[in-house]
Amino acid sequence: MDSVADMVRRAAAAHPGDPAIVGEGRPVTFGELDTRSSRVAAGLVALGLVEGDRVAYLARNATEYWELFFGAAKAGVALVPLNFRLSASEIEWILGDADPAVVVAEEHLADLVPPAYDGHRLVFAQGDATPTARPGWQAFEDWLGTHPATDPHREVTGDGLLTLIYSSGTTGRPKGVMTTVASMLWAVEAFSAQFDAGRDAVSLVPTPYYHVAAGGWSLLALNAGGRIVQFTEVTPQNILGQLVGHRATHVIMVPTLMQLFISSPEASAADYSSVRCVVYGGSPISETVMVGAQEMFGADLAQSYGLTETIGVTTVLAPADHVVGPDSKLRSAGRAVPGIELRIVDPDTGADLPAGAVGEICARGPSVTAGYWRRPDETAAAFWPGGWFRTGDAGYRDEDGYVFIMDRIKDLLMSGGENIYPAEVENAIMAHPAVQEVAVIGVPSEKWGETPLAVVVPRAGATIDGAELIAFTRERLAHYKCPTAVEVVAALPRNPSGKVLKRELRAPWWAGHERSVG
Known part of the structure; x- marks a missing residue:
């Protein structure tokens, strides 16, 4: 298989009536997914998009994501999935950098898209709802209905650009991680070999598709002809209901969520007889959580470690390694995936x-990235x-x-599965008139693994109000990036060359922990 588009073509030819996406949003079969993605592709071609152009997606998890993903692949253009939790200024900057020819947005997020994209903006509402008409936008369904279900077969192969996923940068500006067709195809095959997830698999994927782990696993599942259980709103109760209701065989979780399940009487009493494997990542698992999860789910546990730059395919801690003992490997991230x-x-x-x-x-x-979009030096x-x-x-x-x-x-932090770069947060805080210097570090959080703490030096004669500074930051950044606490100090520790010693700032907070990250 040379093309990502072949995944949906092949599945639709073999079993068109099988469900591809269930759960929240609009359900779709493989046949429908193939047909609608062909309409998307024909529409993109009609708009004049050519190989290498980009299409941006700003929405929660929705069936439209996969219609756009496969449609873009069939048309030979790249998809740019955006983090829907970002602020308007962050979205505007990324769109300016990625320079997409078309933007597709969910209705309640449409106001985050600048007017500069008028005429090339498509809006949709979740499920079968019709979005409210607004100037400069066209309803996705109306647009789709004007194009034939004719597959243009214009896909790129090999080193052709498939996706551009933005990851916050150490300079404070996000960087577009380029994923090629060849690297994604290899990653899907390599990761598939690690798990028994075939056509009968039902994969529960509660995390956003713009995360490489969620998008990658979903593509793995669809490629095998299995179905994915989609989430629009993610709560423990919702996850439990979807897991049990759809008889999920594979569950993608973070240890924090596993801990919530273990401590919930309702979750402890549920029927998990369908579950074969629970795949987690983002942080190592404690022995208490591991044993509790094994007893609750009665299934294999597997950990994966990777980055957006490696399509999440780097190491795997296999089910056989999830044992307690003097030679336990539980604190590890596993061994390298073959290849x-x-x-x-x-x-x-x-x-x-x-x-x-x-x-x-x-x-x-x-699976390693081809590099950062328009960033040769980086x-x-x-x-x-x-x-x-x-x-x-x-x-x-x-x-x-x-x-x-x-x-x-x-200096990357990972809080609740979200990547946070301190430089970006520090840049926002430095805009406050009372701040002379700031260093942002990750401190332990039982719920999120770690959360940002702002260590601030005030300007001479100024007073720092922690709550006010956090509110100030929230006006400029996505809330999950903002500090959860502020510590005021007279000076920041530095080495002889003047570099701030963040390790010294972190040390008191992480004393007694096995690792100095969450």
């Missing part, structure tokens, strides 16, 4: 380090010679090849 090479190197020199020594984790393989800086991608994660590999993640060389 992926890993190195632990000195972050300053790139020299290989021996087993047990902590350094920067580097990866090489078919792309070059992200790789060591020989195509070794620098993950920015610090860790070590033991004698058995298991990777243990210890810290983050880059």
